Amino acid sequence: MTEFGWVLKGRCYKLGHDVPHPGGVIPNRLITAREMDPQKLIPHLFEETDPGFHERAKAGDIIVAGRNFGMGPKVNGYIAMQAIGLGIVCESMPFLAYRAAIGCGVRVLTDCFNVTELCDTGDELEVDFQTGQFINRTRDIHKEYPPLPETLQEIVALGGNTGWLKRWWQQQNAPQP
């Protein structure tokens, strides 16, 4: 777990409150089609609200959202975010959306009070998802937020539910000492 990059350094991409997963994060047709292939999902991330997002997004960039981010507990948008290497810092998200993000291996912080007032799109951010430390380099703001619960860190570090299962299966089949 030590090699996992818990700290993301990148640009802020700020969203408002109540951004739903279907439509707001990724088109609903990909959700109902149960599309799970990251390469097919990436070109459509934030397509309906910010066309061309996927061309500008880089690994390490951080989505900063307001309250109630990602309503609709589906995984498709998080699969794309994990594949690009994006993180999420939000004021709140429905618990099952939070669970879906963790299950996809997305570095995520929730319950970050008023975080949308501390940054704007394009700011240089540095966030440690293991400790909850949030730094806005552009504005020299430092904040501490609740970190990802320790027991769930392993899932994210292994790349999500599938990565966790892969490691579990390897351990099951490892020769007994």
Added chain:
Amino acid sequence: MADTEHAVGMTAVEKILARASGVADVKPGEIVYPVPDFIVIHDGVVTAAKRELDALGITRLADPDKVVMVTDHDVLYTNELAVKRGAFNRRAAREWGVKQFFDAGQGGHGHIFPMEQGMVTPGTLYFDNDRHCTNVGGIGAAAFRVGTEISRVLATGTNWIMVPKTVRLNITGRLQSGVYARDLGFHIARQLRYGSADGGFGIDIDYRVLEFAGELEQFNLAARVSLCSTPTEMRAIGVFFPPSDQIIDYAKARAARPFTPMFSDPDASYEARIDLDVSTLEPQVALPGAPHNAANLSSVAGTRIDHAFIGSCGSGMWDDLQLAASYLKGQKVAPGVRLLIVPGSEQSTRRMLRDGLMQIFIEAGAFVLPAGCGPCASGRTGLVHSGEVSISTAVGNGAGRFGAKDAELFLGSPATVAASAVRGCITDPRTVVAFHELH
């Protein structure tokens, strides 16, 4: 001090979680790994779970005897993809060694028939991929939705659950004649949606258990199951009713294994306690858009309809069918209206035949679909056209839920939908002849 072996008072759902997790007690916010009594996966998601596990080389499940595969989302195979999915699911059941495989035309709705068959009893805990598993709170059980992470449950036998907080909803008064559990459900959804300044409960129900208390004897099992539906749409992770003696007897008569009903301790800790007087509630509808758009039916009475549907996990129990039949007996569905009846289980379909309900529905001009979700499952059967108006007992009525995005989807109780289908417009069930014969 409560009469309990636990040091701290717990809610019934906390006790069920503690029992399944092998610990003395649990507290909200803790992460536990419950070992479920069984695991339910529906026909729409077997493909993704099987492919994920196959790609990892995981070909054996933790306990195939605990796995229940249900077919309710796409029973009729209305397209080529569905035919392929059905074939895939049959192969998956064989390869996994799942004996409790309910193929198309068997079992019925996965949130209904396991209660009728005694798989789910008071105190049961299971994992499900689908969020409407909360239905089983009606019988005093707890089920947890894990979505695509059902793969981890299948492979390892468990998954993490963060113990939810509980909100207690104390019901006072009795529903008037002609006002049913679904009406109350829409009303509760509206209260859950809004803050206290706007006349709502002013609480956050996200990932909470809504525990009913108070004057609950007026609600039979079907009514309780109905009342589990709308809080789930409002993002409750669970709904719970303390099982009545009648419900415990019902469960005993069919239980697949011994069970222990669970009840909340008197000193259990609740995030909020709310009182709700139901005695003055009128019949409700949910206006198009969401189940929380509850309004007095009288505000839209007379609205012409094209489509009506009775069923779904919100109103698919035997009593719901019987209620609808009582409003359709000797009546005809209005010209220009399509009425679809979707029983919750194949057992109900057979009983409809035995008890005369099938004849009532068919003679009224309704058509009866195989047991399952019907139109409510992402719109695969019995859809609506652009500009049409529907009233149904579906669990949701967001734009495009079953057909054209610009169709208007109203929700109502089985009585309201049946009465409306006969009149051809949204109708207060208390204004039709059948109501006066019933009461």
